[in-house]
Amino acid sequence: MTDRLPGFSTLAVHAGAQPDPTTGARATPIYQTTSFVFNDADHAASLFGLQAFGNIYTRIGNPTQAVLEERIAALEGGTAALAVASGHAAQVVVLQQLLMPGDEFIAARKLYGGSINQFSHAFKSFGWNVVWADPDDAGSFERAVTPHTKAIFIESIANPAGSITDIEAIAAVARKAGVPLIVDNTLATPYLIRPIDHGADIVVHSLTKFLGGHGNSLGGVIVDAGTFDWSKDNKYPMLSEPRPEYHGIRIQETFGNFAFAIACRVLGLRDLGPAISPFNAFMILTGIETLPLRMAKHCENARAVAEFLSGHPAVAAVNYSGLAGNPYNNLARKYAPKGAGAVFTFSLKGGYEAGVNLVSNLKLFSHLANVGDTRSLVIHPASTTHSQLDDAAKVKSGAAPDVVRLSIGIEDKEDLIADLEQALGA
Amino acid sequence: MNHDNYDDNYIRGILNNVKSIAMVGASPVNVRPSYFAFKYLAQRGYDMIPVNPGHVGKNLLDKPFVASLADIGRPVDMVDIFRNSTHIMPVVEEALRLDPLPKVIWMQLGARDDAAAARAEAAGIKVVMNRCPKIEYGRLSSEISWMGVNSRTLSSKRAPMPTQGMRLSLNRTSVGGGETAASDRAAKNKTDVT
Incomplete structure (x- = not known):
């Protein structure tokens, strides 16, 4: 017995949202609060230890933000998402989970100019070394792979000229190299292209653009496709090794196919701090409905x-x-x-x-x-x-x-x- | 049963109908995934029994450890196996010696043994492999949505406010779970490489 599956426009309106438990409010409320009370000491410990689902502090998560995250995960066909303050913040948080100082990532040469600057200069000071390749030639990515390569980054529709990247060809290179393919899907949105269907392991967006759509609110998002095995060869210790921040929890072992999104939240967002405001999450959520x-x-x-x-x-x-x-x-x-x-x-x-x-x-x-x-x-x-x-x-x-x-x-x-x-x- | 891709209704039916769950390999160490799942399922009202011969004499959240399924001494609806794929078959064989038989054998995230599953199914037992009952319960109830996880379900009904011991409705509209869903592809990829 299989139910009818809702279509894209239905998901754009409904996914992640449900009438508010206390008031019955149908639109998603703006939970403009920094913090959330615990039921008791055990509940607090469970939340801090990642053992229970729930809210602690808006730098880690917020109910308005959670609706936005689930909605985008549903539209992209991912297992989970994390919303952050901007598209740039999304890129920092993603790469922080994947790269250690001295590591490399390969990026398409045709990118948003701000990304080119961030990769060339800011990330260089972290010891994350970008290697450029030609998005029109998948072979140039393959030739750039070294033992230090930890990720490949492309845009689905590339800024500024709107050129289309052959995602599947570059996904094949990433698979062969054993590294995740990160696709910036900002200019396409999942309405036009769903990169996960073509082999992307991580999708990022500047929500500021078409998803929010009204030029009024900054935001970024990271979508976990749930497709990458982070524990296969110890290349990604943030996900595969016991984390001292959480008393020795191994993120992938505990969270399975949405481990990357959890790592971005509890290791990236929590410690780097680029949280999205609940108000911006609400504005972007409203934009996504149309x-x-x-x-x-x-x-x-x-x-x-x-x-x-x-x-x-x-x-x-x-x-x-x-x-x-x-x-x-x-x-x-x-x-x-x-x-x-x-x-x-x-x-x-x-x-x-x-x-x-x-x-x-x-x-x-x-x-x-x-x-x-x-x-x-x-x-x-x-x-x-x-x-x-x-x-x-x-x-x-x-x-x-x-x-x-x-x-x-x-x-x-x-x-x-x-x-x-x-x-x-x- | 297609063990690469479960219909939500299959998982929903299991979680709605079982009342007692024996967890084989339950750990008293509070950073282990089995501890997380045990605690959550107990909070959602399941009658949880920790099974681990290494911890007999201790309690897990006030429930005494037993050494084996045979030592439980009363019927259980579901056996949840927190062991690697290579240790599944002996547990399934042990479960098949229980009288009455359990209704469900569930193998944890990352664990899969198709031969053991076939033997259990031949005895009329429902089998789930490479899934976590905590994640599935959280997903189908949408409680997991607090973490930005795609529950792959929708509902226009007022959301519940979960309290200790409260069972949540799992009766939401399913969104996905077909072959193209990334999570199912991921589960399959992982099975392929091992």
């Missing part, structure tokens, strides 16, 4: 704008993988059949100066450093998000000086096209 509707509209508008730009005489090239003829179009059809996302770049025949003029002439598009808002956004990556890279790295990461990046919102597409048309002609 994720399927918004993503469909984002993608529909993005395609229309990309098609318009492709036919405009002032435009040199449009990098939108949803367009036929784009080098990533086959991968987009395979991995993101519902739409190729809403973030892409284009370049102008007039070069850098024409790009700067366009940005200043736009009236509806907002010039700012974010993506995945209801509002349409525009930025010149070379002078902003990717400005700290040298010129060669800018070109390699898809942020050449003549490139303009758009994040298409959910306004009427005719209005977006009219705004671009007046700005290009001005």
